[in-house]
Amino acid sequence: MFKKILIANRGEIAMRIIRTCKEMGIKTVAVYSKADEESLHVRFADEAVCIGPAPSSQSYLKIPNIIAAAEITNADAIHPGYGFLSENAKFSRICAEHDIKFIGASGEHIEKMGDKATAKETMKKAGVPTIPGSEGLLKDVQDAKKTAKKMGYPVMIKATAGGGGKGMRAIFSEEQLESAFESAVQEALAAFGNGGMYMEKLIEEPRHIEIQIIGDQYGNACHLSERDCSIQRRHQKLTEETPSPFMTDSLRDAMGEAAIRAAKYIKYEGAGTVEFLVDKHREFYFMEMNTRIQVEHPITEQVVDYDLIREQILVAGGVPISGKNYYPKLHSIECRINAEDPYNDFRPSPGRITTLHPPGGHGVRLDTHVYSGYTIPPNYDSMIAKLITSAQTREEAINKMKRALEEFVIEGVKTTIPFHRQLMEHPDYLAGNYTTKFMEDFEIKPEEE
Template sequence: MFNKILIANRGEIALRIIRTCKEMGINTVAVYSTADQDSLHVKFADEAVCIGPPPSKESYLKIPSILAAAEITNAEAIHPGYGFLSENAEFSKICEEHDLKFIGASPDSIARMGDKAVAKDTMIKNGVPVVPGSDGEVDSYEEAKEICKDIGYPLIIKASAGGGGRGMRIVEEESKLKQAWDTCRNEAETAFNNPAVYIEKFVTNPHHVEIQILADQHGNCIHLGERDCSLQRRHQKILEESPSPLMTPELRNEMGQAAVDAGKSVNYEGAGTVEFLVDDDLNFYFMEMNTRIQVEHPVTEEITNYDLVAEQIKAAAGLELEDKPLKMRGHAIECRINAEDPAHNFRPSAGTINVFHTPGGHSVRVDTHAYAGYKIPPHYDSMIAKLIVSAPTREDAIKRMRRALSEFIVEGIKTTIPYHLQLMDDENFQKGTFNTKYLENEFKFNPEI
């Protein structure tokens, strides 16, 4: 087992990793930008190293600075968390070359799954269901036109190197194809330095269901059930839960096996998530694989009693997975608490938190790096906390979440807490009858309540 791990991340996820490391008896090194010098992950790590100014490209994305921090602190491994360098194949490779264990997927796995066109081709070869679409990247508009005629509308153009909802355009009819094609490629070039795109049939009103997998260095791979991430706006997840309201035991077995097959096809190591679209007839299609820990991993932890970060570390250290039957107990829900104003189109709300009171009670978990007096830097993601509850049934979990949200007091900035409170009272959410377009097309937030 490792003696010391450097966490190449910030905020909530860095603090989350530090907690598990402490429980495992592993020393930790935090890295931070000058904007994060007062963050809790800096305070609670055993050591902390400043790696640059606030912009991510000059700190959390600057590989030489992170490697230097690992060298001067004698860290043996690097945990990348999520975001930043967590799915950067080059970073994984450089760590390997510097005798630093990258706690995550191999460079080859990241590269194969990170390029969505290659990932799709890999899934086809391994018998995993995929959405009908182009055979890999599409190089020209003329080729795109012909492919779209075969696929049929509506369809979606996606950046091969995309993520986070960027580099995606839905096309309803051929007359709108050229503009969407040009816009998507330009956005892909700007955001990812790669204009390559591919085309898929657009599944109308889909559910977004993902499967958590774990794999070790000995060829073992298991799944830990599903998370439903259908409640989104602008392709950004708002709320996640497990089990999924539309799941059946048969579908879970099928999707779970498909996810395991996906992991084995790239010799995967560590924790990963295979994401699927599921239509109303319960047909499922591979969408992408995230080769890292997910923001929403706590809902799986709460119903399976696994510590996913601990499992990542064990896998990286060469330990073999424990082979035991999957047991999913009860229901868990996670609400992402963002520093945004839902009354004004989710406008970012950076500033100083004056009051920060977190909820408690039975089966209530808050993962956060924020506190009263904390100044939210404008340079990074707006999420300041994750509120997770679990209960024996989905109905009880909703009631518990409503209670917990009502206890969560944040003053000095605007947050998404009022939005989540109204969502708990929404009839369609309570019945589980929603899809990825529900929040944007049907749910109405009332800022006056």
Template sequence: MFNKILVANRGEIALRIIRACKEMDIQTVAIYSQMDKDSLHVNFADEAICIGKALPKDSYLNIENIISAAIGTKADAIHPGFGFLSESAKFAGICEDCQIKFIGPTSRMIRKMGDKAKAREMMVKAGVPVVPGSDGVVKDLRGARHVVKKIGYPIIIKAVAGGGGRGMRLVWEEAELKNAFLTASQEALTAFGDGSMYIEKYIQTPRHIEFQILGDKFGNIVHIGERDCTMQRRHQKLIEESPSPNMSEEKRKIMGEHAILAAKAVSYENAGTIEFIIDKDNNHYFIEMNTRIQVEHPVTEMVSNIDLIKEQIKIAFGEKLKFTQDDIKLRGHAIECRINAENPLLNFRPAAGKITELYLPGGRGVRIESSIYAGYVIPPTYDSMIAKIITWGEDRQEAIAIMKRALSETVVEGISNNIEFQLDLLYTTAFETGKFDTTYIETNLDQILGVGGDE
């Protein structure tokens, strides 16, 4: 097994990886920006190295400094976590060149699935259903109009190298197309260094379902069930759960088979997710593959009892998966609420500042993933997520009840947060019945904020 792993990330995911390494008797190296010198992942790792100033481009996105830290500490491998460089084919390739194991798929796989337009083409060849749209990259406005003529409005313009809702525009009519295409392309160029776009038919009021994949270098690929990520705001997930409510076993089986086909199309290795949307007529379509561990991976761990981070490390080391699809038995129901430092009453404005008082819940069925503590200062430079609360129950109703109790126990003072908003969501009839789509929060925001638990 690896002797030492450098964790190329921060916050709760860095801490999560360090914990898994400790349990596997692997030494860890934390990297940190000057602003993160007092972070828990820095204190809990065996070694820690400052790699730059606060801005991500100077630290957590600084490939040269990260590789230098790995070489200087004689790390065998690098775990990128999620975000930052986790889906950078360039970074994975440099790791390969430096003979440092990148704990994730190969640079070739990342490059293939990172190009959303090419990924669509591969899925079509593999027999996986995709949303009607462009056959590849749409080079200009003329090309966009040609695609729209075939599929009709509404459409969604997406960045080939996109993620997190950036480089994405919804277009309802011809008059909006020019501005939407040009601004999305420019936004993508700024965010990802690539302004290439593709177009899909906009599926109205969809559900967002993703399947967790694990694959080893021997060609064995399994899925560990699905996660429902439908409860989101502006393409940012807020609540995730497994299994998906109101999904038939037949539908689950078919989508699981398609997820495996998608992963096999690139001979996928390590952990990843196959992302689908389901329309109002219960048709499902592939939308993308995430070639990394996901923020919401704990809900899958809770229902499967499989440690996905440890599996990532074992696969990267060259070990064979010790279970087949038939061995995977999912039990109960798990829900995750993302706790963000933001003010829902001020259009979810991010809130930096010092945590003056903190109490995180516990008890049966509760899991916390966080790196905050009383006295910790939330920096303005990074993502606003400060904690994840995950609950497990024998069924969905029990998981919801435990989550309501856990959220009501949680105390985070000194900064604005979305704990009350999450509670309000849980009490809506839509969530309790599992009958909601990705537009639910936007279309019902005033009600959720204004009347609390009563729709």
């Protein structure tokens, strides 16, 4: 097993990895930018190395600096967490060239599944249901018109190198197509340096349901059931739960089998997530595969009693998985707490936290890197905590979340706690009756002092 793991990340996921490494008796190295000098992951790792100034392009995305930090500290593995370099094929390969184990997917797997058009073709060959769409990339706007006419409106155009909803447009008529196509190409070029677009049939009233999988170095794969991530704003997840209130036993088995088929077909190693869109008739279609640990992994851990970070490390070290599938024994909900103003179009709210009182009690888990007196830098993602509740039933988990959100006090910056409090009272949410369109009609009301 590894003697020392460098964590090529920051914030709550870096803290999360440090905790598991300590429990496994593995030394840790934190890397940090100058903006993160006061972060908890720097304090709690065994060693810490500054890798550059605040901008992520000069620090957390700077491969030579991270490799140099690993070499000077004699780290024999790197855990990339999520975001930053976690799905960077070049970084995975460079780690291998330096005899440093990348605790994640191989460069080949990242390339195969990172490009959405290629991933879709791979999944078709694996026999996984895919959304009807264009054969490969669209040549130009005329090709897009021809494809849409053949497929029938509404359609969705997507950037092949996309993520976070960039380069994505829903189109309901030919009149909308030309301007939508051009703006999506420009947005994709600006965000990813790649303007390649493909088209899919728009699935109406969809749920976004993902299956957690683990594969080992010996061709084995298993699933750990689903997470419902349908409540999103601009394609960014806000809250997740497992099991999905929309799920049936037969649908779970079918989706789990499809996810395992996907993993085995590409001989996938490590933790990964196969994401599906599920229509109102419970027909499901492959959307994409994330070749890394997900932000929302704790809810799976809570309902199946399984440390996913530990399993990632064991698999990377050559330990075979048990091969059995895992099913939820409890119900778990996660609320992402962002430093954003929900009353001002979720505008980021960096700054100094003057007061922090974390919630506690049975069935409450808080993953965070912030504390009273901590200054949230403006340079990175605005998520500052993940609040997770677990209970025997969905109703109990919601009631526990309501109580935990009331206890959670953060002053000095605006946060999304008021939004989550109102979500937990919404009749459609309480009924489990929501789709990815839920936030389009959600109105945040001022809270009484």
